[in-house]
Amino acid sequence: MKDKLMNLAFRYGAVVVITGVIAFFSFKLPYFFTYSNLADILGSITIVTFVAIGVTLSLIVDGFDLSVGSTVSITTVVSASLMIWYEQPLVVVIVVSLLVGAIIGLLNALLIVKLRIPDLLATLAVMYIVSGIHKTYTQGYTLYNHMEFPDGTKAPGEMNATFLWLGQGKLLGIPFSAILLLIAVVFVHIFLTRTKYGRQMYVTGGNAEAARLSGIRVNRVRTLAYVVSGLFASIGGILFASRVGSGQIDAGSPLLMEAVAAVFVGFSVLGAGKPNVIGTFVGSILIGVLVNGLTMMNLQYFTHDIVKGVVLVLALAITFYVLNRSKT
Amino acid sequence: MTVSPFLLEMKGINKHFAGVPALESVNFTVSGGQIHGLLGANGAGKSTLMKILSGAYLPDDGTIKGNGRLFQWGSPADAKASGIHCVYQEVDAALVPQLTVAENVMLDRLAAPESNVWIKPNEMMAISEQILSRLGVEINVQQRVGDLSLAEKQMVLLARILAQDAKLIIFDEPTAPLSHSETEVFFRILHALKESGVACVFITHRLSEVLSHCDVVTVMRDGRNVYTCSTSDTDTDLIIEHMLGRTFTEEFPKVEAPIGDIILEVKDLRKGTKVRSVDLKVRSGEIVVVIGLVGAGKTETSRLITGADQIEAGKIRIHGKSISMKEPADAIKYGIVSVPEERRKEGIFIQDSVDHNLSLPSLSKLSNMGLISNKKEKSLGTRVVEQLGIKTTSGKQLVQHLSGGNQQKVAIGKWLESDASIFVFDEPTKGVDIGAKSDIFQIIGTLASQGKGILYFTCELSEGIGIGDRIAVMCDGEITKEFKRGEATPEKLLYYASGGGKVGYER
Numbered sequence: 136m137k138d139k140l141m142n143l144a145f146r147y148g149a150v151v152v153i154t155g156v157i158a159f160f161s162f163k164l165p166y167f168f169t170y171s172n173l174a175d176i177l178g179s180i181t182i183v184t185f186v187a188i189g190v191t192l193s194l195i196v197d198g199f200d201l202s203v204g205s206t207v208s209i210t211t212v213v214s215a216s217l218m219i220w221y222e223q224p225l226v227v228v229i230v231v232s233l234l235v236g237a238i239i240g241l242l243n244a245l246l247i248v249k250l251r252i253p254d255l256l257a258t259l260a261v262m263y264i265v266s267g268i269h270k271t272y273t274q275g276y277t278l279y280n281h282m283e284f285p286d287g288t289k290a291p292g293e294m295n296a297t298f299l300w301l302g303q304g305k306l307l308g309i310p311f312s313a314i315l316l317l318i319a320v321v322f323v324h325i326f327l328t329r330t331k332y333g334r335q336m337y338v339t340g341g342n343a344e345a346a347r348l349s350g351i352r353v354n355r356v357r358t359l360a361y362v363v364s365g366l367f368a369s370i371g372g373i374l375f376a377s378r379v380g381s382g383q384i385d386a387g388s389p390l391l392m393e394a395v396a397a398v399f400v401g402f403s404v405l406g407a408g409k410p411n412v413i414g415t416f417v418g419s420i421l422i423g424v425l426v427n428g429l430t431m432m433n434l435q436y437f438t439h440d441i442v443k444g445v446v447l448v449l450a451l452a453i454t455f456y457v458l459n460r461s462k463t
Numbered sequence: 464m465t466v467s468p469f470l471l472e473m474k475g476i477n478k479h480f481a482g483v484p485a486l487e488s489v490n491f492t493v494s495g496g497q498i499h500g501l502l503g504a505n506g507a508g509k510s511t512l513m514k515i516l517s518g519a520y521l522p523d524d525g526t527i528k529g530n531g532r533l534f535q536w537g538s539p540a541d542a543k544a545s546g547i548h549c550v551y552q553e554v555d556a557a558l559v560p561q562l563t564v565a566e567n568v569m570l571d572r573l574a575a576p577e578s579n580v581w582i583k584p585n586e587m588m589a590i591s592e593q594i595l596s597r598l599g600v601e602i603n604v605q606q607r608v609g610d611l612s613l614a615e616k617q618m619v620l621l622a623r624i625l626a627q628d629a630k631l632i633i634f635d636e637p638t639a640p641l642s643h644s645e646t647e648v649f650f651r652i653l654h655a656l657k658e659s660g661v662a663c664v665f666i667t668h669r670l671s672e673v674l675s676h677c678d679v680v681t682v683m684r685d686g687r688n689v690y691t692c693s694t695s696d697t698d699t700d701l702i703i704e705h706m707l708g709r710t711f712t713e714e715f716p717k718v719e720a721p722i723g724d725i726i727l728e729v730k731d732l733r734k735g736t737k738v739r740s741v742d743l744k745v746r747s748g749e750i751v752v753v754i755g756l757v758g759a760g761k762t763e764t765s766r767l768i769t770g771a772d773q774i775e776a777g778k779i780r781i782h783g784k785s786i787s788m789k790e791p792a793d794a795i796k797y798g799i800v801s802v803p804e805e806r807r808k809e810g811i812f813i814q815d816s817v818d819h820n821l822s823l824p825s826l827s828k829l830s831n832m833g834l835i836s837n838k839k840e841k842s843l844g845t846r847v848v849e850q851l852g853i854k855t856t857s858g859k860q861l862v863q864h865l866s867g868g869n870q871q872k873v874a875i876g877k878w879l880e881s882d883a884s885i886f887v888f889d890e891p892t893k894g895v896d897i898g899a900k901s902d903i904f905q906i907i908g909t910l911a912s913q914g915k916g917i918l919y920f921t922c923e924l925s926e927g928i929g930i931g932d933r934i935a936v937m938c939d940g941e942i943t944k945e946f947k948r949g950e951a952t953p954e955k956l957l958y959y960a961s962g963g964g965k966v967g968y969e970r
Contacts, residue, residue, distance in 0.1 A: 329834045331826035338812060338823060345809050348771055349823050349877070350795035 145457040146406035149414075149450075153421045160428035167428060170308065178310035180423035182207070182378070185316065185371040186387070187394035187401075187415045188323055189364035193254070194398060194410040195327070196360040197340035198247060201258040203368040203394060205265035206239050207387025210372025212269050215278040215294065215382025222292035229298075229373065236369025239265055240362035247361065248354045270384060278382030294380055302377030312374050319370075323412045336360060337409065392440075393422055396447035402454040422446060468495035469530060469546075469630045469662055471516075476525035478511055485511045486686045488525070493679075495630065495660045498653060500667065500677035500694070504706055508686040509666055513633050516664075517549040518542030529630070543571075546630030550637060552758075554616045558623075560609030565591040567608050568622045594622045597659070598652050613736075614645035621652065631662040638672060639758040639939075640736055650676050668756040669962040670699050684708050699963065700954070707924075707953050715929025716901060718908030722932065723747035725783075726916040727799070727885045729768060732777035737763040739940035741777070745885060745916035750907065752919045752931030753942075756960050760940040761920040762804055765889045768918065769801035770794030781885075795824065798884035802874050802891055804920075810874035811862050818844035818858035820873050824881050847876040851906055868899020875906060885916045892926065904930050924953045924960075936960050 161168035186203045193200035214232040217223040223231075239261065246257035276282065280293035304311040327333035339346045339356045347353045368387070375386050400421055401407070401414025425446065426439055471493050478486040486508050493499045503509045514520045516527065518536040527534045529545060536542050539549075551557065558567050565584075566573070568591035573582065591604050600618050602611070608619060617637060624632060634653075638646045653676065656663055665677060673680050674694055682690040682705040690705040725746050732741040737760040745751050755761045766772040768779065770788035778785055781797045788794050791801070803809040811820050822829055822840045829839040844858035851872045855865060862873055871891055878886065888907070892900045907930065911917050921927060927934045934946040936959040944959040 325834070331830055331833075331835060334819070334823070334826060334835065338815070341812055341814055342808070345812055348769070348791050348801060348803055348809050350792045350800075351823075352790060352792045 141457060142406070145403050145408075145453055148453060149400050149404045149417060149421065153417065153424065156421065156424055156428070160424065160431075164428065164431050167431065172427070174305075174309050174313070176420070176423045176427045177313040177316075179427065180419045181310065181312040181316040182371045182374050183390050183393045183397065183422070184416060184419040185319065185367050185374065186390045187397040187419055188319065188412055189367035189371075190394045190398050191401070191410045191412055191415045192323075192336070192360045192367070193364045195336045195340050196357045197343065198254040198357060198360065199258060200240075200243060200361060200364045200368075201255060201391065202239060202243060202262040202265060203364065203371075204387040204389070204391035205262045205269070206236050206365055206368035207372040207375060207390055208385055209239075209265050209269035209272075210235050210369040211376040211386045212273050212278060212382040212384070214298070214373050214376045216273070218294050218298065219278050219280060219282060219290045219292045219382070225295050225297055228295065232373050233366055233369050236365040236367075236372070237362050238365070239368075240365025241358070243365070244358035244361040248357050266385070266388070273382065273384060275384065277384060279380075294376075298373075299377050299380055302374045303380075312378070315374075319367075320412055320416050327412060332356075332359075340409075392447065393419075393443060396443055396450060397422055399447060399450040399454055403450065403457070408458060418450070468497075468660060470494045471547075471631055471662060472526075472528045473512070473516065474526050474528070476512065476515060476527075477523045478515060478520065479523055484686055486515075486522075489683075489686070489688045491516075491681065491688060493631065493662045493664055495662045496657055497679060498657050498663045498665055498677045500665050500673035500680040501683065502667070502670070502673060502680060502702060502706060503683035507683040507706075509683050510635070511686075512683070513549065513635065513664065513666065516542070516631075517547055517633060543627070546628055547633075548624040548627075548629045548631070549633040549635065550617070550620055550624070551635050552637070552639060554613065554620050557620055558608050558616055561607065563605050563607055564595075564602055564611070564619055565604040567619050568594060568604070568626055570623060571627050590626070591622060594625050597625065597655070598622060599655055600648070600652070612645075614641050614648065617641075617649070618652065621656075625656075629661055631664065632656065633664045633666070635666045636668065636758060637665075638667065638669065642736065646672075668758070668960075670702060670958075671962050673702075674699065682706055699958065703954050703957050706957065715926070716905050716908060717930060718905070718912050720748040720908070720912035720914075722749045723914065726781065727768075727918070728778075728780040728783075730778040730780070732764065732767055732774055732779070734763060734767055734772065734775045737940050738767060741937070741940070741942055743768075743918070743935060743942065745918050747884070747914045747916055748911050749932045750911050750917040750919060750930055752921060752927040752934045753937050754921060754924060754927040754934055754956055754960055755937030756922055759922075759937045759960065761922070761937055762889055763940075764937070765801065765803075765887050765918070765920050768794075769799055769803075769887050771801070771803075795881070795883070798882060799887060800824075800878040800881060800883040800885070801887045802871070802878075802889065804889040804893065806867075806870055806874055806894075811870055813863035813870075814861065816859050816861055817848065817853065817855050817865070817873060820862050821847050821858075821877050824877055828880075843880060847879055850879065851876050852902055866896070866899070868895040868902065871895055871899065871903060872906070875903070883915065885918060886910055887918045887920075889920045890922070891919075892921070892923065924956045927951065927956065928953065938962055 166172060186207060189203050190200055210232045213235050214228050217228045217231060243258050243261055246252045247254050282290045302312050306314060335351050335356050339351060339353045343353050376382055397418035398410055398415050400418030401411060404414035404417045407414050422443060425442055429439060429442060473491040476486050476489040489512055491512060501509050515522050518539040518541055534545055565588045569587045588604050595602055598618060598621060602615055608616060638649060641649060653663060667673060677694050680692060680694050681688055682702060684706060723746055725744050727745040729741060729743040732738055741764050753761055767774050770791045770793050786797050807813055818840055821844050826835060829835055829843060841858060848855060853869050853872045862870055891903055907917055928951050932948050934951050935942045936944040936956055938960055
C-alpha cells in the first residue's frame with residue numbers, strides 16, 4: 136500500500152504540484168491566469184529551459200555539466216562585444232557565440248572522456264576557468280551600446296535590432312524565444328526518443344560497459360552530449376544578451392541551480408525515472424510559475440532562492456528515494 | 464617452534480545458501496608443519512569451506528577445533544586472532560599501495576587498539592626486515608608497495624601475516640598470476656613456512672604443484688570431501704577420477720553443420736600475464752570450444768578477440784585479412800560479436816525492455832530517415848523472441864524480470880540479425896537452468912549450421928565434449944592441447960587444463 140502511494144506520488148507528483156500551484160495563484164491573483172501573464176511566464180523560462188536541456192543531455196549519458204552557467208555568461212558578453220566593439224554582422228555574432236559554447240563542451244568532454252576526470256570536478260573547474268575568462272575579456276565592465284572606455288573613447292557599435300528581436304520580439308503575443316524553445320523541446324524530444332542516437336545516449340548512461348560491448352562508441356556519444364550541452368547553454372546566453380540588450384557580467388551563474396532543479400523535477404514527471412526533455416520543460420514551468428506568482432504576491436526577490444532550493448530538494452528526495460528503493 | 468604441532472579439525476561442516484547445499488558434512492583436518500593441497504572443480508565447495516575456516520561465513524552445523532579447543536567465530540577478525548589467515552588471490556585488496564613495505568608488514572600492529580600512539584620507524588623497519596629474511600626474500604622495506612611486482616606484494620602480504628603469529632595460512636590459488644620463476648620462489652617460501660611449523664592449506668587447480676609440493680591432498684566434489692590421501696600414496700589419475708566422480712549425463716543437442724573455410728585466425732595473441740600466447744582458428748560452421756579452469760585467461764582472451772581490450776602483441780585475421788581494433792564497435796564492424804560472461808553487467812540492459820535490448824545493434828536498419836520505426840523494431844523483437852523461445856509476457860517486458868536463461872537468450876538474440884560471422888561466447892551457461900542450457904546449445908548449433916563460426920569459452924568439461932567440433936585446452940594463458948570431436952575425455956581435458964603435459968611434469 137505504502138509502495139503504491141509512493142509510486143503514485145512519483146508518477147503524478149510533479150504534475151499535481153504544478154496544477155495545484157497554478158490553481159492556487161489563479162484563485163489568489165486575478166491577473167495570474169491571463170493570456171498575457173502566461174505568455175510572460177513562458178518567456179521568462181526560455182533561457183533557463185535552454186540551459187536545462189543541456190544539463191538533461193549530460194545527465195542522460197550519466198554525466199553532469201556544471202559549466203553551463205558560465206557558458207551562458209561568456210556567450211552573453213561575447214555576442215554583445217561582437218556587436219558593440221567589433222560591429223560584426225548578425226550571422227557572425229550567432230555563429231561565433233554558438234562556437235564558444237561548443238568549444239567549452241568539447242573541453243569538458245576532453246577532460247571527462249579522455250583524461251577521465253570525474254564529471255562534477257572537471258566541469259566545476261571549467262566553470263571557474265570560463266567564468267574567469269569572460270570577466271578578463273570584458274575587464275569587468277558591462278557592455279552596452281556605444282559604451283565608454285576608461286581612456287575616454289567610445290565603442291563604435293550597438294546591439295543589432297534583429298538580434299534584440301530574438302529575445303524581445305513577439306509573434307501572436309507569444310515571445311519569439313518561447314516559440315524557439317517549443318521547437319527545441321519537440322525537436323530534442325524526438326531526437327532522444329525516436330532516433331538511434333538518442334537511444335544510444337540513454338543506453339550509454341544506463342550501462343556504459345554493456346553499451347561499449349554492444350558496439351556503441353560510448354566516448355563519441357558522451358563527447359557529443361557535452362558539446363550539445365554547451366551549444367544549448369550558448370543559445371541561452373544569446374537570448375540573455377538579446378533580452379536585456381547588453382552584455383552583463385555573470386549573467387548565467389544563477390541559472391545553473393534553476394536548470395538543475397528543473398531537470399530533477401523532470402525526472403519524476405509521469406514516472407519517467409530518467410532525465411527527459413519533456414520533464415525538464417515541465418520542471419522549468421513549475422519554477423517559472425512559482426517565481427511569477429511569488430513576485431506578484433510581492434515577495435522579495437531574494438526569498439525566491441529559498442523556494443527554488445526547496446523545490447530542488449523535494450525533487451531530489453522523491454527521485455532518489457524512489458529510484459534507490461526500486462533497485463533493491 | 465611449538466612442541467606439539469598445531470592441529471586444526473573441522474568436523475561435520477554443513478552450509479546452505481538459500482536452501483541449496485554448498486557443503487554437506489565435510490570433515491577436514493590439517494596440522495602444523497604440513498602443506499595440505501585442496502582440489503576440486505569449480506563450485507565443488509573449496510572456497511566455501513575455506514571461507515568458513517577463515518571466519519568469513521558461519522557454518523550451519525559442525526565444529527572447528529584448534530588443538531582440541533573449540534573455535535567459535537563471528538568474523539574474520541576472530542579467526543585472525545586465533546592465528547588463522549587467508550591469502551586471497553587479489554593481494555592488492557589487502558595492502559595499502561601508498562605505504563612502505565615496512566608499514567604494510569606492520570599494518571595490523573599499527574591498527575591494533577592496544578598499540579602505541581607513537582610509531583617507531585626504525586623498530587618497524589628492523590622487525591619487518593627480520594620477517595622478510597625469515598622468508599628468504601630481499602625487498603627494500605622503504606619501498607612503496609605500489610611500486611612492487613605482484614609476486615613481491617604477495618610476499619609482503621605473507622610477511623604481514625607472519626608478523627602476527629600465524630598458525631594456519633590458507634592460500635587461494637597463489638600461483639595463478641605468477642611467472643615460472645616467481646612460482647619457484649613462492650614454493651621455497653611455502654616450504655620455509657612449513658618448516659617453521661605453520662599449517663598451510665593450498666588451493667589450486669594445478670595437479671602437478673600438488674603432487675610435488677604438498678604432503679596431503681583433499682579432493683572436494685559437490686560440497687563433499689570425497690578423497691583425502693597422502694600425496695606419496697596417490698597419483699594424477701586417481702585424483703582426476705575423484706574430481707570428476709560420476710560420468711556426465713547432461714544432454715547436448717548437436718546440430719550437424721558443414722564446416723567451411725577459416726573465418727577467424729588468431730596468432731600469438733598476448734596481453735599481460737593472463738594471455739601469454741594464444742593461437743586459434745575458427746572455420747565457418749565450426750564450434751571451437753576453449754576449455755580452461757578459472758584463471759586460465761579465457762575471459763581475457765575473449766575480450767581481446769572481441770575488441771573489448773587492446774592486444775599487446777599478436778595478430779587477428781578475418782577471412783585472411785589482418786585487422787586492428789580499438790573498441791568493440793570495430794570488432795562488430797568486422798563481424799565479431801560477443802556474448803560476455805557477466806551478462807547482467809555487460810551483455811544486457813536490465814532496466815530496458817526486451818525489444819529495446821534486441822534492437823540495439825540494428826537500430827540503423829530499423830530507422831526511416833533517422834527515425835526508429837516502432838513497427839520494424841517490434842517485428843524484429845517478435846521474430847527473435849519466437850526464434851529463440853524467449854519466455855516473456857511481451858516485448859515491452861523489462862529484461863530484469865526475465866529468468867537467467869531468458870536473459871542470456873536476449874544477450875545472444877540481439878546479434879541474430881546483425882551481419883556477424885563470428886560469435887564469441889564466454890561461459891554462456893553460467894547461472895542458467897538445465898532447460899535453458901539445452902536451448903542455448905540448440906541456438907549455438909543453429910548458428911553454426913548457418914555458416915557462422917563459434918568460439919566458445921567455458922570451464923565446464925562436459926559442455927566442451929558435448930558441443931565442440933574442436934576443443935582447445937587453455938592453461939596459464941596458452942593453448943596447451945587441441946582435440947577433435949570425439950577424441951577428448953574429461954580425464955584428458957582436466958589433465959591438460961591443470962598443467963599436465965607441460966615441461967617438467969612427470970606422470
